[in-house]
Amino acid sequence: MDILGTLQLGFIYAILALGIFITFRVMNTPDLTVDGSFTLGLAVSAVLAMGGHPLLGLGAGFICGMAAGALTGLLQTKARIHPLLAGILTMSGLYSVNLAVMGGSPNLSLLQSATIFTVLRRAFPQIPKDYVLLISIVFLSLLCVTVLAWFFRTGIGLALRATGNNAAMVRASSINSDGMRVLAIALANGFVGLAGAVLTQYQNYADINAGLGVIVVGLASVIIGEVVIRKRSILGGLLAAAMGAVIYRLLIALALYLDFFPAYMLRLVSAVIVAITLAIPQIRELIGEARIRREAQNHAGNS
Secondary structure, eight states, X not given: OOHHHHHHHHHHHHHHHHHHHIIIIISOOOOOTHHHHHHHHHHHHHHHHHTTOHHHHHHHHHHHHHHHHXXXXXXXXXXXXXXXXXXXXXXXXXXXXXHHHTTTOSEEEOTTSOOHHHHHHHHOTTSOHHHHHHXXXXXXXXXXXXXXXXXXXXXXXXXXXHHHHOHHHHHHTTOOHHHHHHHHHHHHHHHHHHHHHHHHHHHTEEETTTTTTHHHHXXXXXXXXXXXXXXXXXXXXXXXXXXXXXXXXXXXXXXXXXXXXXXXXXXXXHHHHHHHHHHHHHXXXXXXXXXXXXXXXXXXXXO
């Protein structure tokens, strides 16, 4: 099993998990835009890297992801479209946009183009290739966690968190709750787009279907992280989401290595993991109710 390669992918998907954490946990809003915004960041990054601007590709991936998220936010807040449907509409439209960005081609190769990783490898020739990749990806992931942890402690960040907790209270405090929601969804998809931008330069290719199912990967990462790391603060939640992505990739790699299931079952297994984890609170509640009924029946029988 390629541990270094798995860790590299895990920390790339950690950036994706941070975006999912914002919408799923901070704003309590399901958002399906991510399947499209992930591919958008990937496509923009690939095209700019092919043009000789790999670093600009990362920034553009983030900004384009934010634009996609802002569109979904506006559909939710101004057009009053249901959050799930708004995400589906944006995601569907982005498929054509992503194809247009990639020049109509379903995939692009970066093997003959410079990426941020080839630049870093040339800058540090004395360090083995895999370690250069891992160190740079870990640094970027931790930087994203640090920036988000700082942002959520600012005035705007606190207002955004308050909107997720109680939008009515926020409106009563003369804060534009719709604006906060648009900002949150835009920010979340910005990090999702950044994850796609990093992934395409890491893999040296872009594929139009790369974003298919990333919402499940992100949810699994957030949930697994919260099981392993009990979050007590916003920083704890962000770290849990990031580490959950790494743990998720390690678990998948281990399962594939041990041949528990074929590779084409990966998305199904991910979906089952998310479904079971989300159902745990309800299962616990049903078990508790059954216990109370048994105790009441035993008490009635004894009396």
